[in-house]
Each structure stands twice: as structure tokens, then as C-alpha cells.
Amino acid sequence: MTIPTGSGGSTGSGGSTASGASVAGPVDLAEFRAEVQRWCRENVPSDWRRAQTGASAEEFAAFQQDWFQQLRAAGYAVPHWPAEWGGGMPVAQQVVLYQELAAHDAPRLVLGFVSIHHAASTLLVAGTDEQRRRHLPAILDGEIWVQGFSEPEAGSDLASLRTVARRDGDTFVVDGQKLWASGAAHADWCLLLARTDPDAPKRKGISYFLMDMRSPGVDVRPVRNAIGDSHFCEIFLNGVVIPAENLVGPVNAGWQVAQATLAAERGMTMLELAERLGNAGFRWLVDTCRTPGPGGGRPVDDPRVADRLAELETEITGLRALCRGLVERHEADTAGPADASVVKLFYSELLQRTMDFAVEVAGLPAHAELRKPASSGWESGAWVLDFIGSWEWTIPGGTSEIQRTIIGERGLGLPREPAASA
Amino acid sequence: MTIPTGSGGSTGSGGSTASGASVAGPVDLAEFRAEVQRWCRENVPSDWRRAQTGASAEEFAAFQQDWFQQLRAAGYAVPHWPAEWGGGMPVAQQVVLYQELAAHDAPRLVLGFVSIHHAASTLLVAGTDEQRRRHLPAILDGEIWVQGFSEPEAGSDLASLRTVARRDGDTFVVDGQKLWASGAAHADWCLLLARTDPDAPKRKGISYFLMDMRSPGVDVRPVRNAIGDSHFCEIFLNGVVIPAENLVGPVNAGWQVAQATLAAERGMTMLELAERLGNAGFRWLVDTCRTPGPGGGRPVDDPRVADRLAELETEITGLRALCRGLVERHEADTAGPADASVVKLFYSELLQRTMDFAVEVAGLPAHAELRKPASSGWESGAWVLDFIGSWEWTIPGGTSEIQRTIIGERGLGLPREPAASA
Amino acid sequence: MSDVAMSESELAELHRELRVVARDLLRRNAAKAGPDQTYPTVDWSLLVDTGWLGLEIPEEFDGAGATFAEVAVVLHELGRAAASTPYLGTAVLGVGALGLLEAGAARDELLRAVAAGEQRPALALPTGDSDGDVTAFRLAAAPVSEGDQPGAGRMVVSGSADFVPDAAGADRILLLAADESGTPVVVAVRPTDPGVTVSDRPVLDETRHLGTVVVEGTEVDPGAVWRFRGTDPAASAASARRLLDRAALAVACDSLGLAEAMLEATVEYAGTRRQFGRPIGSFQAVKHACADMHVKITVGRELLAAAVRALAAAEDPAGPHDQEISVAVSRAKSYLGAAAVDIAGAAMQLHGGIGYTWEGGVHVYLKRALLGRSLFGAPAAHRARLAARFTAL
Amino acid sequence: MSDVAMSESELAELHRELRVVARDLLRRNAAKAGPDQTYPTVDWSLLVDTGWLGLEIPEEFDGAGATFAEVAVVLHELGRAAASTPYLGTAVLGVGALGLLEAGAARDELLRAVAAGEQRPALALPTGDSDGDVTAFRLAAAPVSEGDQPGAGRMVVSGSADFVPDAAGADRILLLAADESGTPVVVAVRPTDPGVTVSDRPVLDETRHLGTVVVEGTEVDPGAVWRFRGTDPAASAASARRLLDRAALAVACDSLGLAEAMLEATVEYAGTRRQFGRPIGSFQAVKHACADMHVKITVGRELLAAAVRALAAAEDPAGPHDQEISVAVSRAKSYLGAAAVDIAGAAMQLHGGIGYTWEGGVHVYLKRALLGRSLFGAPAAHRARLAARFTAL
DSSP states (O other): OOOOOOSSOOOOOOOOOSOOOOOOOOHHHHHHHHHHHHHHHSSSSSSHHHHHTOOOOOHHHHHHHHHHHHHHHHHHSTTTTTTGGGGOOHHHHHHHHHHHHHHTTOOOTTTTHHHIIIIHHHHHHHHHHHHHHHHHHHTTTOEEEEEEEBTTTSSGGGGGOOOOOEEETTTEEEEEOOOOOOOGGSSSSSEEESSTTTTTTTGGGGEEEETTSSSSTTEEEEEEETTTTOOOOOOEEEEEEEGGGGSSTTTOOHHHHHHHHHHHHHHHHHHHOOOHIIIHHHHHHHHHSSSSSSSOGGGGGSSSHHHHHHHHHHHHHHHHHHHHHHHHHHHHTTTTTTTHHHHHHHHHHHHHHHHHHHHHOGGGGGGGOOOTTOOOOOOSSHHHHHHHHTTHSSSSSHHHHHHHHHHIITOOOOOOOOOOOO | OOOOOOSSOOOOOOOOOOOOOOOHHHHHHHHHHHHHHHHHHSOOOOHHHHBBBBHHHHHHHHHHHHHHHHHHHHOOSSSOOOOOGOOOOOOHHEEEEHHHHHHHHHHOOOOOOIIIIIIHHHHHHHHHHHHHHHHHHHHHHTTOOEOOOOBBBSSSHHHHHGOOEEEEEEEEEEEEEEETTGGGOOSSSEEEESSSOTTGGGGGGGEEOOOEETTTEEEEEOOTTSSOOOEEEEEEEEEEEEEEEGEESHHHHHHHHHHHHHHTTTHHHHHHHHHHIIIIIIIHHHHHSSSSSTOOGGGGGGGGOOOOOOHHHHHHHHHHHHHHHHHHHHTTTOTTTTTHHHHHHEEEEEHHHHHHHHHHHHHHGGGGOOOOOEEEEEEEHHHHHHHHHHHHHHHSSSSHHHHHIIIIIIITTTOOOOOOOO | OSSSOHHHHHHHHHHHHHHHHHHHHHHHHHHHHHTTOOOOOHHHHHHHHTTTGGGGGGGGGGGGOOOHHHHHHHHHHHHHHHHHHHHHHIIIIIHHHHHHHHHHHHHHHHHHHHTTSSOOOOEEOSSSSOOOOOOEEEEEEEOOOOOTTOOOOOHHHHHEEEEEETTTTEEEEEEEEETSOOEEEEEEEEETSEEEEEEEESOOOOOOOEEEEEEEEEEEEEGGGEEEESHHHHHHHHHHHHHHHHHHHHHHHHHHHHHHHHHHHHHHHHHHOETTTTTTGSSHHHHHHHHHHHHHHHHHHHHHHHHHHHHHHTTTTSOOOOOHHHHHHHHHHHHHHHHHHHHHHHOOOOOOOOTTTTTTTTTHHHHHHHHHHHHTTOHHHHHHHHHHHHHHH | SSSSOHHHHHHHHHHHHHHHHHHHHHHHHTTTTOOSSSSSSSOHHHHHHHHHGGSSOOOGGGSSOHHHHHEEEEEEEEHHHOBBOTTTIIIIIIIIHHHTBOOOOOHHHHHHHHHTTTEEEEOOOOSSOOOOOOOOOOEEOOOOOOOOOOOOOOEEEEEEEEEEEEEEOOOEEEEEEEEETOOOOEEEEEEEEEEEEEEOOOOOOOOOHHHHHHHEEEEGGGGGGEBBSSSSSHHHHHHHHHHHHHHHHHHHHHHHHHHHHHHHHHHHHHHHOOOOEGGGGHHHHHHHHHHHHHHHHHHHHHHHHHHHHHTTTTTSSTTTOHHHHHHHHHHHHHHHHHHHHHHHHHHHHHTTTTTTTTTTTHHHHHHHHHHHHTTTTHHHHHHHHHHHHHHHH
């Protein structure tokens, strides 16, 4: 075709594929998709939801470790890692992998989430060779990590954290308290932010450590969350000794390390969540809407219900495309500074809206679903619990309010708030 | 009945009337309602909407003056004024009056709105006897007032106004520029805020004047609004001389005068607007929903449309009750500092939501309604124009954002923003 | 009810006092709860001692002779406290049903026993969205078998109702049933009667105790079949409808109370919690969200007041028509059901991490708001009832 | 279309260039508009000169041989500029219809004339919500009267369409009609033909020129009845449906463009306008509202891209099915139709008083967004089409 763009006569059909994935050719991807589908049919335990409903903490952990090793055997556990460490899957294939795991309602990797994402990206981006050799293979063997960032007085305002690490020869001695440490009860190691220069401006005096959770002085206490689970923990740190070799990056550069490693893992994890919501999650919602109520009528035959389904499915479709785009831009290093915030904000509030609707449309019986399966996300079909759990996405990792500020300031270039005079 | 409240055995049926009005007895009110109904049937011109559609500025003004005199003859023009000035109607009767005027779709008093509300309450609350004697009877005879508060750089931040009034013997000489002066083209007099002490803190150096619009140096230029009308004006002031006797309240106390007089007129004017929306406005919306479309179906038979009607009617019912409550609390002097903001915010956004829905449900034909009747509110049935006009309620008089801040700070006691360092 | 009319301002003052006393009592009662308990319990004995149980019971049966307007005040305060109590099932639904029935020895005796705290009734009725059928049980003549006393007129009742407030623990179950002509009646059974099964129906909202009532061919005496006042079947149908309206409105009172409590807790937290060197309430994102909560509560309060006034005046010959009462109730229930969930959700969001903890207690309110949104009709069901007025004609 | 496939990145680059050129051209063109004009005009000659008119016309007829994907870029930029132009009626709908028809001398000649700017077609089709009927005109055999040449096969067409883009001013009106068997065809008439009335239909959005087309018993030659490609009636129905999808999607492109323009204008204004001693964009109420606008635009952009890809690939045998295209279009149209109104409305709010003035120009975008929301199907109508997939089964 000859289009007057100034670039002269490039020609071509203009036809493009509907797929957003772009790295591998379409044939490879189709073959790979078939392979993952086959694997899922053979390996996803058909009854895992029932078995995980009401599972003890130990049963949950054992199931998660087993499932992780099953994925590892297939090469699906850490596809995003570099090839030398056991990954090396092209991004377009990772997209397919997560799409198919979601489509086949595979269990989620909950226990190892921080290990394979946050811990690995920290080690890969900012760790030493020694640190990588020590931990990456261990993670593949099941080493569990927890993130020790937030504190009681440092939630949204993470930079005001108070946990202190004092240099003492070849070691640092840590005192303080961490909160919202997800999965700390099972953790072997901790990604720890602590203040090493109390006199520096807030973000400039923080260092990043790898802390052995079996160190003396580490005390983990469970915190029950809003649905009664104890997945979150407080970690009390009393004179905990960390060898200086467990420092990640330079002293007082912990804030930058944390930012770099947080950004590194956002694309694909968000894509996985979006696919979960768009596959099994939305399917169960449609099922709920098609289930006749006490009067015999199906909710979906109420045009108001069908309308909301159409609206939510549209938004979820947008979300999934957005996540594929984010992954591609991450890969091409063209992502904008607020792109991840857009996805996180939209996902978390869409999840919440969807679950709110599910609760309402499911009516009274939804309230009698007292437990949700472990190893599932917040779209499990136990709608009331899912809805309440959705605040786990709108609050941690930067509340929705914080995300809007980031989008406004970093994404759109709007002026910052004047500094508080207090 | 004997209820254990600690107050001891008061007895009574507990039955209360569904009416919110409480000052006059039920019998009086029913009689008065019948009287107003009869008057409306006899006096509201049946064809005023058609006649006012496409009316010139002169036709509009003449119609408004006629209608005002008609209301005046019935004792309905300034019911909220004190008896000695021609009002004196009990609040409960005023409520009935505005309910019935709305129910009978009487023309609104648009031209004289500032005169009978803002100007009158300024004179009554803060004016001198001489000022009252000079202007209140004149207003009854048709004197038109405009509010000269806002300026190009002082919109939401009214206190930063720049128009200056310099003392010069027995007069003040005014230079500056006013904006959003609603109806200035027809106005005889202006309620003017101007800075008399440039060195005082923002709110402390402002004075309140009565300015004759025929004074030399007053130049009025129309500003077209978003629907193409020129109701708003700019007022340029070049060396305008105002006699010192036209000062309202002490020098530099203009801010307090403005606050007091703004609060004084809010209850009943909001009630009138709520009744307008709840009566003719909502009736036309229902009519629109019952009008068969090109395919022959009525929008209202789509359960999604009927659902929205039910939701909007519920909110409008709440609004109307809220306005009655505000009027009663104003009367009893028990209104909270943010009560008027709650009503203004809820009304303006509800109006906007309602008109947005009306535009959507009316479809393409709504866009071919190119004019709305003058003397009507923003619920005239020319839905696209009504919708756009609804921003006249969410922006002026304190934007919705400002109202939310007032509610948060004055209503709920939340802390103020830290002062800007700039 | 006494026949001395109270002025509107006297009534307002009475309600204010009732409210103050109730709030104070609930505050003191909550303080007695253990540190691990996230909600207070208002048990049977407290309901008896306060006299709340007998508020609507006529004075001749040792009650206070008040109206639903006063019951609404108590419901509102119980909602604010998120109190776990059998008040809804017993005093609001049970007593409410008895109050609409023809006088009679058995009914009167039960009312007197409830006022004294000696009997605990519950009302088995439809609890969900179903708008058509107001009765969940069917009454029929018992098959005549050999040896029967001719003309004894024994009846058989069957049916079931789910999510019935405070059913388990009640010693009288009042079944809202249709007789053979379709006229609503109330059939009084005991949980121990043959064919009657009352079981717990645990829900996530731990402050509510709901139950399932299944009745399979239970034989009852004619004396256990109680008719609504007025012999007219239409009047009986209206009374049954009134019971559902009353149930929906009771939950709306609760929703308003808990929404208020959530706003107050959020304002309190936002005024003290500091992040970025400022109280978080000084940020517009928080402040404006609180303002929106306040606006919703203010509007909901007006809608509720109108519905409560209408229902309380229902027995007044000059009072509102049945249709007006139902409309007012559906407005209040649909608006507050949704608003309370939105407000409790916003409270959870604005409390940040603390709001998401079990100990923070916001979840107690959110779960109660969610259950209340569905109980006795979701907002969509009530709006459908309102919308029928626009589609007709 | 050429048969040389372009890679996805080459195509993206091509679109980027087309976009840059179009935006620049529209900016320069807008600068030429008078100070009182609140929107720019992109007239016929400019459409011809830019080659935008013939983008989708095959190269053999002197067009560019591009696809809807490139047309979408132009539509998007015209929306950003809120340009007044006959592009929608002529190039998108008129050329779009011709492209789906069987080749034939008359059609081919018209395509060539359009590419050269010598003929200006418009397509008369249903423009509102009606989802059932895709044709607004009916074709029948003309009654045989005395003196007729036997077998001349003259036909009669009747019907009407309202709010037809760029109908007035067109010199060929293509009627989307159903023949006697109900199969969709295109009937080409001239506004001067007996029985054809084309009149202006002024709307508040002054940037759009809509018209009413009324055809009353107009006789046409068989040569003026053009069939869709493929003899299959189902294929013809699919083509007619495709035309409506294309129309809806074209408006969605416009909506995205104008929403982007409104966000940019608002960010610009909020960064400079000061109140209370600060730029208003530093207040969270403004900043967070802008963030929400940005999120909506970002999501809408993805939905639009998916629909444009699907429609552009429709002729590809390996491309998406008709149903998939319609679904993608309805998602984009419903989402962006609503989003553009919300965003233009927020822009008006955040611009404060200036936003409400005529000169401020925000109203131009708001009116265009509102009209676009309704044109070729309101969000509710498109969601109803999506929802049918859930209610089926």
C-alpha cells in the first residue's frame, strides 16, 4: 500500500494477528500452547480445590512445595529467570504459559511467590555472584523467602521505616519490627530493609539485607487478616546479627535496590493475576449467574445482571491486553514510569468491583461459604471471602491512593504536593 | 407508652406525620397548599415553555419581570423576607409554596434570583436601615442585582481577589475585573467584593459594597457559556466611584459579610431546586423513558432503564427530604457548618448524573434539541443542554472539590492541608 | 398503644434519650467483651433488662406500648455497635408478627411471656429476594385417619425457610404460612414438634445467628393457627407484606448504624495516623472519601427516617397507604444496603493495613454490611419493586 | 491490498508516521481557523490532498490499498482535533461499503472517482441502537405499467435513515437495503433522484454534519443495485453487519482521540493554573481525577486496538470470525463511548469556570463525546449484544 506518511512507499497487507505476543513466531507459540495444554491436562490435580479447602498450614505448605517441584520438572517454575539459572523462556512463551495455567485452573504458586519473583529479581539485579550461587539453586529446591519492608509506622510511607542495622565489624546488628510479612511463618530467608544512617534524609539512609530467618533474635508472630487467616506476620528483630556479606548493593543504597527489584517483577506477575481473573474467576462468576435461585430464575436472565457481566468482561479483556502490553514494554525497556501503577490500580479495583458484584448476585448462600481453598487467588468462587480479600490488592504494595499519585506525578507530570510544613 | 430511657413515663401514640414541615399546624398547611394549587392552575401560563424557547434577552427579561409581579401580587415573590418588607411567610408554608410551584411547573425566577436572595439577605443581615429602605422596595419593583465576587484569578480561591477599592474622601474608587457575573447585562446594582487593605492577610483586607451599575467606568461584556448563552458576564471596573455610604458592614469585614449572607439564603433556594428536579424534571425523564424509540420499544421496558429510574428517584427523594431538613435547621439555628455543602454537593452531582442518564436514554434525537426554554432550570427536557448546564452547579459557588474539603474539615473535623510553602 | 398523641418534638426528644441510653449501655457492655472478641454480645437477659424486647408489646401485656419508631432507634444503635443479639429475630420479627394478629388467648399469653423474657419467638419467613411469594409454608387440612375425633379440624403444615434470623435457640417458631385459600396466617410450632427441624446456618458474619427451618407435615391444632387482624384475605396479605417490609427496614436501620460507626472510626483514624509527615486525613484523597461517606449517610438517614415514620404510622387510619409504606421501605433498604457496603469498604481502604487485620475489626462491619445488603432483599430486588411503578401504564 | 505481508513492527512504525503527519497537519490546519471558531475544519479538498480519502481504496483504483487499521489512525487524530470533516460519512462508511461489494463497472468507477475526489458518497444506514435490523431500506420489483420494456427489471426502493453522517452534501447516497428475499444489498441513488430527499439534521455537536435520508418509491435500474461479495445471503448479511461494526468502531476511534485531547488539555491547565498558592494539579482531588482519566484511556486504547486489529484482519482467511469481530467492536464502542463522556465531563469540571465558557472549547469535545456515545449504538446497546453470549445456553 502507498500511504502518504512521508516515509515513502512501504507496502504490505496490513493484516496483523490478534495476538499481542510478538517475540516468537506464531507457529512456535501454537506448538508451545498445545504442549502446555497437554501438560496441564495431565498434571493439574483435578480435586485440588476441594483438598485445599480447610487445609492446615502444613498441608498448604506441603502442597505448594509439591506443585512447585512439578512445575519445575516441566520447566514451568521459573520461566522468567535467565537460562543459566534454569529459566530462559522467551517472554511470548511465558505469556502463553500463564494463560494456559489460568485457563486450566492450575493452583497458584503462593508460598514461593516472593522467592521466585522478589528474591530472585533482587539477587539477579543487585546481588553478588556468591549470593546468587547460594540462593537461586536453593530457591529451586524450595527455599522460601519473605519480604521485610513494611513497619507499623511505615506503610504507604515506606521510606520512614525505623528498623535499625548498626555496623559491628563484619556484621550488622538489627533491631526493629516488621509488619505485613506475607508468609513469614514458612520463610527461610527475609529480604530486609533497615536504616543504616539515621542522620541521612529518609530514603538515603536505608540498606538492603538478606536475613536468615533462623538467626537468633528473630521472632515471628502471626497476624490474623480480615478473613481470619494468618498469612501475614509481624517479625520482631532483637539484636539479630547479619553478616556484612549479606548486604545487597552498597550501604545506604537500599531504597534504589528495592525500587529496581520491585519494578522488575511487576509485569509477568500482574499478567498471571489478570489471566486468573479472566479465566476461572470469570467462568465461576458466569456459573453463579446461571445458577437458578430459590425462585427458580437464573440471575443472568435479569438484563441488569447480564449487563454487568458484559461490562466486567469488557474491563477484564482490557486488563489482560494491558498486562500483555506491559510485559512487552518491560521486555523492550519502553515501559513508562507509571505503567505498572496503572495496571496495579486497574487490576485491584476491577477485582474488587467484580467480587462485590459476585457477592450481591450470589445472594444469601454466598455468606454460608465459610472457607476458600488455599492455593487459589481472590476469585475462588467463595465470593464474600474473595471480596474481602480483594483489599489485599488495593492496600499493600502502595495503596490505590498512592498509585493515583504516582500516575499523576510520574505518568502525567503533574506537580507534587508541597512539602508538609510539619 | 413507657420506654426505659431514663426520662420516665412519657406517653403518646408515637404516630407522626409523614410531612417534614413542622412550624404551622397540618390543617393550615393543607389549606395553604390548596390555595397555592388553585393559584398555580389559574396563573401559570400554560405555554410559557414554548414561548420562552428561543426568546431574545429582552423577551426573557420582560417575561421574568411580569412573572415576578404576578407572584408579588399573590404574596409569593419574597415569602422569605421579613413581614415588614413584604414577606413573613412561615417556613413550613414556604416549603409548600415551592413544592407546588415546582409541581405545577411554574417558570423559575431566574433574573431576580440574586436580587431577592443574595442582595436581600445582604441588606437584611448586614445593611443599614437607609440601605434597606432604598433597595428592598426597589427590588420588589423589579430592581435587578448581580453578584460581583469572582475574578479571573479568584475562582475557587475567592479570597485572593485583586479588585481594589481605594478610599478617597467620602468615596471609594474601584479598579479591577469581575468574572462569572450572572445576569450582569440586565443588572441595576452589583454586590461587590473589593480589596481595601492590600497589606492585610487575604481574607482580612476585603470590603463589601453596593455598586450602581450605571456608574461611569463600569463596562459589562458578555461571556458565552458552554451552551452558547451569554448569561454570564465580565465586568471591567475603571475608576468607578462608590459613595462610602454604600459600604456594607465595616471596612475590611467584607469576607465575613459575604459568608454570612451566602449561608442565609442557601436552604430555601436549594429546596426550590430539589423540588424542580423532583417534579417536572423527573416527570419529563419518565416521559422520555416511556416514549417508544424508532424500533417501537419503550426504553422503560428495558429493566436496566427502569432500574436507573428507581435509583434516581430514590436519590431525589433523599435530596428533597435533606433540603426540608436544612430549611428547618436553618430556621431553628441548628444547622451544622457543612450542612449546606452537603446539600449543594449532592444536588449538583445528582442533577448531573440524572441529566447524563437522560441524554443516554433519549438517544440521538436528544442531540437535535438545539434550544431550551429560558426561565427553566437545568432539567428542562432539552437533555443535552441540561446536562452541559449542570456544570453550572458543580463549578460555581464552590466547586464540588471545594465542597468536599469543607465537608471534611468543617463537617467532620479532619485536619486542613498544610499551608503551601510557595 | 396509648391514645394520647405525642407531639413531633416530644417524640424527637424521646428518641434522643432512648438513643443516648442505648449507646451508653452498648458502650459499657462492649467494654466487658474479652480482648479477642471483635464485636459485643447483647444477650437475652440484657434485652429483657433494658425493656427493648417489649418495646412494641402493648402495655396491657406488660410491654412499653411503643411503635416501630422506637424499635428503629434500638436497631440503629445495635448496628452501630455491630452487636450480636437475638433482637432482630425475636423483638422485631417475632413480636412484630404477633402484633399484627387477632387477639386471642394463646397469642396474648405468648406476648406477655415474651415481655417477661420467658419465651423466645422467631418468625420463619422468606429472607431473600423473592418478591412474589410472601409465605414460605403451606397449611392444609390433616388427612382424616381412623380413630380421629370427627371435626377436630387438625391441620398439617409444611415448607421451609432459610437464613431465618435467630431461629436456632427460639422456643416458638412462628411460620408465615398460606392457608388452603391462599390467605396468609401464622402457625405457631415448637422446634421439638414432630416434623420440625431447626438448624444453625453459620454465615461469615459472626454477629448474626441465622437458621434453617424445615417443617415436614407437622400436625397442628386449630388453636395454633393464628389469623391476621381483619377477616379480609387482602388485609391478611397486606399484613404479611408488612412483615417483610418491617424485616427489610429493620436491616436498613442496622445498615445506617454500622455505616455511621465506620465513618466515625475512619475520621478518628485519619485524624491521628500520620504518613509522609502529616495526618492522613489532611490528604484530599482521604478527606474527600470521608466527605462522600458522610453525604451517603446523610441521604440514607433521610430515606430511613421517612420509611420509619411511614411504617410506624401504618396503623393510623390517616396514615400512609400500604403501597406508600412499601415504596418508602424499598428506597431506604436499597439505598442503605448498598451505601453501608460502600462505606465499610471505604473504611477498610482508608484504615490501610490495620483495616485489613482481624483485630482491626473493620471486617466485622464489612461482613455485617454485606449480609445486610442481601438479607430481606438485595438493592436490585427493591429497586425492581420501585421500578414497577414506572413500567406500569 | 498488496500481497506483501508487513511485519507487526513495520506496521507499527507505519502507523506512527501516519499519526505524526496527521497530527502535525491538523495542528497547522487548526491554526488557520479564525479566533472565534472553537474547532478546526478539514474540508473535502484537504481529505483529497492528504490521500486519506482513498486510504482503503485498492491501488488498482488509485487508492492506497491500506486497511481499516490505517483509517483508524486518521479517525483517532480527527477525534483529537475535534475536526469537522466529511471523513466519516465518505471515506469510512461510503468507501467501506464499496469495498465490500462485488466488483463491477459502476462500483469500480465510483471508487476511482472518490479516490480522485470527484465524487462524494455517503452511506444511509441505521445509526441508533436498533440491533435487529441492519437495513433501513426495502427494495422491490417495480410494478409493471403499460409501455414498460418487458424484463427491464426496474426496481423500487423505499425507506428512511436519520442522523446519517455527511449525507447532505454527498452526490451519491448508498442505501443499505434489503432485497425482496431479505438479503442486504447496496442501492446507489442520487439526492436529485425523484422520491429522494436528503436534508440537514442539525445537532448540538457543530463538528458533525448529519442528515436525514428519505426515499419514497424511487425507481432504480438493476445496475444501481450492487451486491455484496459472495452470493451467499448469509455472507451478505455478515457484510451488512460488518458495515455497522465499522461505523461503531470508527466512532470509538474518535472517542479515544478526543478523550486523549481532553486529558492533555486538563493536565496542561492543572499544571499552570494556580489557586490557594499552588498549581491546582498539585491537589490530590485534581491529580487523582487525572489519573483516573489516564487509566480509562489506557484501557480503552487496548480495547480499541484489539477491535481495529480484528476488523482490519477480517478479510484474512486465518483472521477472526464475524462474531469475534462484533464482540471486539462492541467492547471498544461501549467502553470508549462512556469513557469519552466521563473524561470530557471531568475535563470541564477540572477546568473550572474556564471550562464552562464557550471560548474554552471543552464543550466542543463534550458534545462530540455525547453524540459519539449514542451514534451507532449506545454503550447499553452494545453491552446487550455482548450479554447475549452469557444468557444463551
